[in-house]
Amino acid sequence: xxxxxxxxxxxxxxxxxxxxxxxxxxxxxxxxxxxxxxxxxxxxxxxxxxxxxxxxxxxxxxxxxxxxxxxxxxxxxxxxxxxxxxxxxxxxxxxxxxxxxxxxxxxxxxxxxxxxxxxxxxxxxxxxxxxx
Ligand code: ZN
Numbered sequence: 001x002x003x004x005x006x007x008x009x010x011x012x013x014x015x016x017x018x019x020x021x022x023x024x025x026x027x028x029x030x031x032x033x034x035x036x037x038x039x040x041x042x043x044x045x046x047x048x049x050x051x052x053x054x055x056x057x058x059x060x061x062x063x064x065x066x067x068x069x070x071x072x073x074x075x076x077x078x079x080x081x082x083x084x085x086x087x088x089x090x091x092x093x094x095x096x097x098x099x100x101x102x103x104x105x106x107x108x109x110x111x112x113x114x115x116x117x118x119x120x121x122x123x124x125x126x127x128x129x130x131x132x
Contacts, residue, residue: 002126008118012065012086014047014057017124018110021096022103024126033098033130040125043083043117045090051110064089083117090114098128 002024006015025035039046050056064086074081094111097104105111113122 002128004124004126006113006122006124008044008113008115008120008122010115011070011118012061013115013118014061014112015115016051016110017113018051018103018105021111021126025098025103025128026101028128029101030098030128030130031101033128035096035098035103036127036129037094037096037111038125038127039092039113040123041087041092043080043087044120044122045087045092045114045116046094046124047090047112047114048094048096048105048109049112050108052108057112080117086114086116 004017004020004024006017008015021035021037037046049060068082068085068089070082072082076084096111103111113124115122
């Protein structure tokens with residue numbers, strides 16, 4: 001398993017990790033396979049979405065803030081209930097196919113680490129399996 005560390009800088013931000021993941025995949029020299037990504041955290045997540053127009057990321061973050069505001073009535077007393085909820089909305093894992101040694105993403109797709117309670121140092125656990 002590969003462990004990738006990412007230091008986030010804001011409370012909420014989406015960090016494009018496509019290049020990092022692609023580089024590890026290329027170094028494995030796997031022609032065809034599957035790349036699994038998982039974050040072992042309860043206040044961040046992973047998602048795939050547009051990597052061309054940054055306004056998409058901005059809109060997603062702003063809509064999540066409207067849907068699950070930081071200040072609201074929550075039972076969880078740590079002050080980050082919204083972060084836990086946002087993390088559940090994005091999910092904690094992704095699967096991306098590998099063909100001809102590279103990630104198979106749509107033209108406009110990028111892979112994002114979604115920070116919801118930063119700044120923190122986050123881990124992404126990555127496992128690649130080769131297909132026959
Ligand atoms: Zn908490």
